[in-house]
Amino acid sequence: MPQRSADAPEAVRHRQQPERPRGLAARAGRWLKAWSWLNLHLASGTQEWLRRHFTPAGQGVLAATFAAGLFGLDTRLTAAHQAFAFGLVLLAVAWLGTLVPLPKLRSHRRPPSRAAVGAPCRYKVEVANTDGRIARGLMLHERLPDPRPSRAAFLDTRAPVEATLNPFERLLGYPRWEWLVHQARRAEAPAPVQLPDLAPGSAAELTLALTPNQRGWLTLDALILGRVDPLGLMRRERVVAASARCLVLPKRYPIPQLRPPGRRRLQPGGIEQASSVGDAREFIGLRDYLPGDSPRHIHWAAWARCGEPVVKEYRDEFFSRQALVLDTCPAAGADPVRFETAVSAAASLIAPLGEQPNGPDGLLDLLLYAEGTRVLTAGRGLMSTAAMLEVLAAVEPQPAAAFAHLAETVTSRAARQSACLCVLLHWDDARRGLVARLRRSGLAVTVLLVDGQDDPAASGEDFIAVDARDPAPALARLSPDWSLHGDHRAA
Secondary structure (H helix, E strand, O other), X not given: OOOOOOOOOHHHHOOOOOOOXXXXXXXXXXXXXXXXXXXXXXXXXXXXXXHHHEOHHHHHHHHHHHHHHHHOOOOOOOOHHHHHHHHXXXXXXXXXXXXXXXXXXXXXXXXXXXXXXXXXXXXXXXXXXXOOOOEOOEEEEEEOOOOOOOHHXXXXXXXXXXXXXXXXXXXXXXXXXXXXXXXXXXXXXXXXXXXXXXXXXXXXXXXXXXXXXXXXXXXXXXXXXXXXXXXXXXXXXXXXXXXXXXXXXXXXXXXXXXXXXXXXXXXXXXXXXXXXXXXXXXXXXXXXXXXXXXXXXXXXXXXXXXXXXXXXXXXXXXXXXXXXXXXXXOOOOXXXXXXXXXXXXXXXXXXXXXXXXXXXXXXXXXXXXXXXXXXXXXXXXXEOHXXXXXXXHHOOOOOHHHHHXXXXXXXXXXXXXOEEEEEEOOOOHHHHHHHHHHHHOOOEEEEEEEOHHHOHHHOOOOOXXXXXXXXXXXXXXXXXXXXXXXXXXXO
16 A cells, blocks of 8 residues: 655545534434434345345245235135245255255365456366265355445445435435445356366366456455255355455556657656666766765776776666656545546556557656555556556545645656646646646646536636546547547537
């Protein structure tokens, strides 16, 4: 995890805690929401328990048996008690079928270290039969973590859809529950895979697949071995592999090949490398020692040969350096979709800018605020673009006040950059001032504004508007010089 900036103010370093409601009416409303959360939590837990222990046919038999028991209480008026008895017998026989123990299997899965949002993620699972009997009719599937929100999250979180609901719907909180469950469910539950019959001592390799729908760490709760009873009504399950996780990279959109504008700039001290101390300029040869030369530049082997002190001589380097600035500081109450779209847009631009920006001499700087201003550089043996994507996979929204720290860092590095591409969440005085300062310094600046066409403060400004719900068209229309083909900028 990135370290927090030591000079960041308390308002930036610590998230503001939700304000507790005051007054009798507010406390009563909070109590009703807590009561609603308890009911939704129990109902969802019961539904998950039924899904794990009963097949769809078994759930139908269970529901029919329960209904027949209610209508068949008076055996003189209806024959529903007969259907109740028949359903009860079916469920009892199915339960007896689940008592047969599962065979002993040894499994080993190889989950991928990385996946991508919206792309199928396939991985191998090796299963070996260590039991003395043939393993038949078995299935494997992954169990994902429980997505149900906690009580505190349910009470203190406001879903974007609640703005269009009436007070009664907001009080019950079911739309908020559905939204929180959707946010916590990072992938859809994969379908079970049928395991072939395994003789004692034999093994098989299966391919499991799931499709992540959110970036970040995806946890695979457990690998489950299961079998359905002979009637096909109930299941017996056992955990055969512990939890694992993989990092899901942000969703990326097609981007045309780019030729960033700007010229090569002088890089005082050369390229920063974490493993070096002092200047890292290009070495060009040796010369005699002069008073004032740094002792770190002494070439000891040459001094031993000639008997006179000799130092290494360097020259400053000029090369192309592009900056990609990601705004991670949304305004209070902003739609979370905007933030995710901005991260995906930045992730889509990293490969075109970082892998072939200006040949082997090009560098790409990714600047963002993540509990402290971070500057990540790719190219010329430094960080890879894949490592940058891993950072974007875990980035979270930051306080709005933190943008000032990011803007200060971006401005201080403007003299080194050849061009700058900013992915901004909205258009206010702070962001307008940052872009104006960069352009006054002679830097070629292109702005991608997420949902900029809906921002009244951005009227008349020069930027590329990106639709938060469908950013692909705007990104696909980027021309090689970072502009748009046609007249698609803000009016």
